[in-house]
């Protein structure tokens with residue numbers, strides 16, 4: 614299948630140094646609000662890239678649950694492939710592909726586990742089915758059948774019939790503490806706008822335009 618004629622011109626918007634916020638988190642918030650208004654499905658979906666001890670990259674989608682000056686937080690299974698990778702190498706990258714806006718945001722940073730209290734705070738806001746689901750799945754392990762999951766779900770439903778579902782020890786959040794954040798806006802003739810913020814030793818952010 615030849616896709617070489619599949620082409621798009623990007624004309625929707627532009628990005629310039631004088632409209633960029635000096636603070637990349639504020640800039641991200643501005644773009645995130647626009648994504649929420651425009652991207653129909655999962656504007657908070659992001660690709661998370663990890664690299665293990667032998668340098669093998671791996672990529673998957675996770676959902677951003679909140680962000681602030683400290684970083685970008687997602688939740689997952691602490692025994693999953695991604696968690697094992699992070700245990701070997703905490704350097705990760707995130708990518709938000711907001712293609713209807715002709716935008717992407719790329720983040721490089723260090724993943725740190727959030728505290729148990731922070732995980733517990735988020736866990737209690739999840740629907741009960743998702744809370745039970747977190748107990749059920751040995752994420753990233755080989756399983757024999759879907760039945761294994763369904764049976765375990767029924768078992769856990771009975772086990773936690775009464776009261777609150779406790780937070781599983783193998784489940785929690787990671788905060789990606791960013792040191793590089795790039796904002797990309799598609800432009801005509803492949804002359805796209807790219808601005809990269811890099812965290813400096815004194816905590817300030819250096820902003821540079823990159824060639825597309």
Ligand SMILES: Cc1cc2nc3c(=O)[nH]c(=O)nc-3n(C[C@H](O)[C@H](O)[C@H](O)COP(=O)(O)O)c2cc1C
Pocket residue numbers: 655658671672673674675676677687688689690693694695696752753
């Ligand atoms: C839209 C979407 C959102 C997802 N959100 C999460 C998430 O927030 N946390 C998570 O652990 N997995 C999430 N997943 C599943 C992951 O992509 C992945 O299959 C799973 O985490 C196992 O990854 P690993 O084996 O590389 O650790 C999501 C998948 C999709 C398609």
